[in-house]
Amino acid sequence: MEILFDYIIENEIFIYLLLFTIILGFEVISKVPTILHTPLMSGANAISGIVVLGAIILIRQTEPSNLTVLIPASMALLVGSINVFGGFFVTDRMLGMFKKKKKR
Amino acid sequence: MFNLIFLVAAFSLVWGLRLQSSPESAKKGNMLASLGMGLAIIATLFFEIRDTETYNNLFWIVIPIILSFTIGTYVAKNIQMTSMPQMVSIFNGLGGLSAVFLSFIELYKISFLSGENSISYQIILLLSLFIGSIAFTGSFLAFAKLDGYRWSEKLTLPYQHIINIVLFLVVIALSYQYFTTSNDFNFIFLILGVSLIYGIFFVAPIGGADMPVVISLLNSFTGITAALTGIIFSNNVMLLGGILVGAAGTILTVLMCKAMNRSLLNVIIGGFSSSGKSSDKEQSGDVKEISDSDFAIQLFYSSNVIVVPGYGLAVAQAQKLCKEIQEILETNDVEVKYAIHPVAGRMPGHMNVLLAEADVDYSKLIELDEANQNFNSTDIAVVVGANDVVNPDAIDDTGSPLYGMPILKVWESSNVVILKRSMNPGYAGVQNPLFYKDNSKMYFGDAKESLQRLSSELKTLSN
Numbered sequence A: 001m002e003i004l005f006d007y008i009i010e011n012e013i014f015i016y017l018l019l020f021t022i023i024l025g026f027e028v029i030s031k032v033p034t035i036l037h038t039p040l041m042s043g044a045n046a047i048s049g050i051v052v053l054g055a056i057i058l059i060r061q062t063e064p065s066n067l068t069v070l071i072p073a074s075m076a077l078l079v080g081s082i083n084v085f086g087g088f089f090v091t092d093r094m095l096g097m098f099k100k101k102k103k104r
Numbered sequence B: 001m002f003n004l005i006f007l008v009a010a011f012s013l014v015w016g017l018r019l020q021s022s023p024e025s026a027k028k029g030n031m032l033a034s035l036g037m038g039l040a041i042i043a044t045l046f047f048e049i050r051d052t053e054t055y056n057n058l059f060w061i062v063i064p065i066i067l068s069f070t071i072g073t074y075v076a077k078n079i080q081m082t083s084m085p086q087m088v089s090i091f092n093g094l095g096g097l098s099a100v101f102l103s104f105i106e107l108y109k110i111s112f113l114s115g116e117n118s119i120s121y122q123i124i125l126l127l128s129l130f131i132g133s134i135a136f137t138g139s140f141l142a143f144a145k146l147d148g149y150r151w152s153e154k155l156t157l158p159y160q161h162i163i164n165i166v167l168f169l170v171v172i173a174l175s176y177q178y179f180t181t182s183n184d185f186n187f188i189f190l191i192l193g194v195s196l197i198y199g200i201f202f203v204a205p206i207g208g209a210d211m212p213v214v215i216s217l218l219n220s221f222t223g224i225t226a227a228l229t230g231i232i233f234s235n236n237v238m239l240l241g242g243i244l245v246g247a248a249g250t251i252l253t254v255l256m257c258k259a260m261n262r263s264l265l266n267v268i269i270g271g272f273s274s275s276g277k278s279s280d281k282e283q284s285g286d287v288k289e290i291s292d293s294d295f296a297i298q299l300f301y302s303s304n305v306i307v308v309p310g311y312g313l314a315v316a317q318a319q320k321l322c323k324e325i326q327e328i329l330e331t332n333d334v335e336v337k338y339a340i341h342p343v344a345g346r347m348p349g350h351m352n353v354l355l356a357e358a359d360v361d362y363s364k365l366i367e368l369d370e371a372n373q374n375f376n377s378t379d380i381a382v383v384v385g386a387n388d389v390v391n392p393d394a395i396d397d398t399g400s401p402l403y404g405m406p407i408l409k410v411w412e413s414s415n416v417v418i419l420k421r422s423m424n425p426g427y428a429g430v431q432n433p434l435f436y437k438d439n440s441k442m443y444f445g446d447a448k449e450s451l452q453r454l455s456s457e458l459k460t461l462s463n
Helices: A002-010 A012-030 A034-061 A067-096 B002-019 B023-046 B058-078 B081-112 B119-146 B150-154 B160-180 B185-203 B208-232 B236-259 B264-269 B271-275 B292-300 B311-315 B319-331 B350-357 B368-377 B447-462
Strands: B304-309 B335-340 B365-367 B380-384 B415-420 B440-444
Touching (some): A002 B119, A034 B002, A034 B023, A034 B208, A034 B236, A034 B350, A034 B365, A067 B081, B002 B023, B023 B236, B081 B119, B081 B185, B119 B150, B119 B185, B119 B208, B208 B236, B208 B264, B236 B264, B292 B319, B292 B380, B292 B415, B304 B350, B304 B368, B311 B319, B311 B447, B319 B335, B319 B350, B335 B350, B365 B368, B415 B447
Parallel strands (some): B304 B335, B304 B380, B335 B365, B415 B440
16 A cells, blocks of 8 residues: 555656546547547547657667567557557548539 | 657647547547658657667567568458457467467566566566566467357366456466566566466456457557556656557447346356246247248338348348348339348347448448337347347346346337247357247248348249
8 A cells, every 4th residue: 555655756747737637538538429430439449550650769778789678679669650640541441432422 | 859749749649549430530549640650660660769879770670560460461361250359369369379479579678688667667567477478378378269269169277266366366376476486587487478368367256248248358458568567667658559549448348238138247257147047937828920922022012111120131241232122122113221220139239240341331220229229110120140139038037147138129010020040049158038029030041041032022022
C-alpha cells in the first residue's frame, strides 16, 4: 500500500494526466455513431500500435553490439508497426467506401 | 522542439478520433490520427533521451519499419471486407505481442544489466507483460474462431473457469516469488508462459458468435498495455494513445453487450452457447413459402420496403445484388431502406461497412429505434440472412436466451419475407417463431442465388 501512495505522490502531474485522458477518451469515443464502429475499432487498434515508440526508444538506448536486446526489440518494432500501418490503411479503405453518392 | 512535436502528435491523435464521429469527416480524422502517429515516430527517432546515452542503430529501426510497411499495406489492400473482424483481431494480437517483447526486454535488463528497478516500475512491467500476453494469444484464438477453424472450438477443458482462476492466482504467486528472490529471471519465463496460456483459456470458453465483444475487449487490453509501456518509457504520447484505445475498446465492449442485452461477465463465462437450447416451446403452424414471381410482384408494386440484412448476406457476398435490386425498385418509385441492427454482421457497424462497399448510400441505412417506428407503415420487410435479431421471443418469451435483447420488429409491417438457406436456427441456437407468423413467408436458398432469382424476375417485370 505504501508503495502505491509513494508512487502517487511522486508522480502527481502524471496521475492528473492519466485521469483526464481517461475522461477525454470516454467522451470522444461515446460520440461515435454505431455505423462507424467497425472503422473506429480498426482505427483505434492502429493507435494502440503506438507501443512502437517504446521499441524505437529501446533500440536507440542499446549498444550496437548488444544483440540479445536489439533483435527482440526490432521484432517488437516489426509486429507493432504492422499493426500501425495495416490498421491505418485498412481504416482508410473502409472509410473511403462511405462517400456520399450524388443524387441522380 | 521535439516536445512540441510530441504535443502536436498527441493533439492529432485525439482530434483525429474525434473527427471519426461523422461519416463525412471520418476519413480526414483517420488521416489526422495517422499523421499524428507519423510525427510521433519521427520525433522518437531523433529526440534527446534524458539521462541515457543513445546510439546510432538506424539499421535496426529502418529495416523493421520497411518490412512492416510492406506487409501491413499489402494485407490492408487485399483483405475482404467480410474478414474485417479477423483482421482487426490479428493486428490487435500483434500490438499485444509488441508490448510483450518490450516488457520482457526491460525485465531482462533489470535482472542481468543494471536498469531502473523500483518496485512500482517492475509491477508495471509485469502487468504489461501479463495483459500483453492475454491480448496476443487471446486475439489469435479469436481470429481462429472467427475464421471457423474447428480445433479452436475444442480447446475448452472441463472446469475451465476454475482453471482460469487458478492460472490467474499462479501468475500472482509467481510475481511475488520474483520479488522475494530478488529478480530471478526464471520466474519471468514462467510468468510469460502462464500468461500466454491464460490468454488462450480466457477466450476458449467464449462462443464464436461473441467474438466481436472479445476482440473489442482485447483491443482495450492492448490499449492498456500501450499506456503501461508509455509509463515505462516515460512517453506521454504513448500513454495518451494507449488510454484512448483502452477507453474506446471498453466503451465498444459495453455498447455491444448492451445491444445483445447481456452482461460482460455473462459473455466471458460463455453462458450463451451452453444454455442456448433450453427453450422447449413447440412450434405450431406451417411455414409458408413464396414463389419467385409472387415475391417480385409484391416488391414491385409496393410503395416502401425495409431490408434487414444479416451476416448471411455478407457470407454469400450478395451486397451488390441487394443494391441492384434496390435500384430496380427505386426506378419504380419504391422506397427502399435498410434496417441495421447494432450487432448485424460480425462487429457493430460491420454491416454498414459491407453495404458501403456495395455503394449503398448511408442515408438509406436506419438504426434500430427508427426502424421499429417505421415497420408498421411498411409494405414489405425483407429479412436477408438475419435470424436472431428479428426473433419475437426476445420480447415475449421470458424463457428464451434471447429474452430482453433489443430486436427489429419486422412482423409489424404488412408482409415479411425471410430469405434463408434452411430452417436451421441462428447463432443463438433457438427457434424463431417469426417464421410461423401469418404475415411471414419464407424464400429459401443461398442469399446470393435467391437475390439473383429475384433480380432477374424483377427485371422481366420492369421491361
